[in-house]
Amino acid sequence: DTAVSQTPKYLVTQMGNDKSIKCEQNLGHDTMYWYKQDSKKFLKIMFSYNNKELIINETVPNRFSPKSPDKAHLNLHINSLELGDSAVYFCASSQVGQAGPNEQFFGPGTRLTVL
Amino acid sequence: GEDVEQSLFLSVREGDSSVINCTYTDSSSTYLYWYKQEPGAGLQLLTYIFSNMDMKQDQRLTVLLNKKDKHLSLRIADTQTGDSAIYFCAERQAGTALIFGKGTTLSVSS
Numbered sequence: 001d002t003a004v005s006q007t008p009k010y011l012v013t014q015m016g017n018d019k020s021i022k023c024e025q026n027l028g029h030d031t032m033y034w035y036k037q038d039s040k041k042f043l044k045i046m047f048s049y050n051n052k053e054l055i056i057n058e059t060v061p062n063r064f065s066p067k068s069p070d071k072a073h074l075n076l077h078i079n080s081l082e083l084g085d086s087a088v089y090f091c092a093s094s095q096v097g098q099a100g101p102n103e104q105f106f107g108p109g110t111r112l113t114v115l
Numbered sequence: 116g117e118d119v120e121q122s123l124f125l126s127v128r129e130g131d132s133s134v135i136n137c138t139y140t141d142s143s144s145t146y147l148y149w150y151k152q153e154p155g156a157g158l159q160l161l162t163y164i165f166s167n168m169d170m171k172q173d174q175r176l177t178v179l180l181n182k183k184d185k186h187l188s189l190r191i192a193d194t195q196t197g198d199s200a201i202y203f204c205a206e207r208q209a210g211t212a213l214i215f216g217k218g219t220t221l222s223v224s225s
């Protein structure tokens with residue numbers, strides 16, 4: 001029944017490694033997002049995909065590469081992990097292009113710790 | 116300013132009212148939102164207000180919007196310990212992504 005799911009929930013890894021976080025939504029939404037929440041709880045948009053196409057790419061290092069194999073999935077691959085990448089990463093989805101508040105539904109988050 | 120601003124902390128006693136304030140940046144934002152994040156959890160939409168409204172009430176929650184000053188507030192009546200969480204105001208600018216404030220940590224003591 002989970003609307004937006006992310007795996008893994010926790011990820012602990014060494015600096016320099018490459019890792020992926022997966023996100024899936026079963027709401028039939030056409031737009032998916034990745035947000036980063038740092039240690040001070042500040043939340044910022046990283047990427048947004050609409051119908052598998054990248055529409056927002058904030059000033060994120062190119063070590064971060066989102067991949068959307070289909071509308072229901074938006075995965076985040078991170079190369080050469082750095083200490084500053086430690087954060088909680090949230091996936092979200094919404095249905096854009098219709099009247100109304102376009103509520104974004106958030107996943108439970110993936111806590112990434114880089115040692 | 117460029118950022119959505121919120122005070123970072125609010126502490127109240129159980130049964131009191133809580134008021135969380137926010138100043139947003141984009142006067143063309145169509146909707147403004149309040150999200151709640153409980154410890155160790157994701158974000159949950161608490162309520163939202165359409166920009167042509169100046170007030171919205173939903174049970175214990177009252178949202179006030181002052182478009183002239185770009186000021187948004189969330190009032191929680193009869194605050195309970197279960198209301199302890201971080202509250203984020205957010206606006207949706209051009210495109211679809213949400214721009215969040217820094218979050219207000221509400222602490223409710225019994």
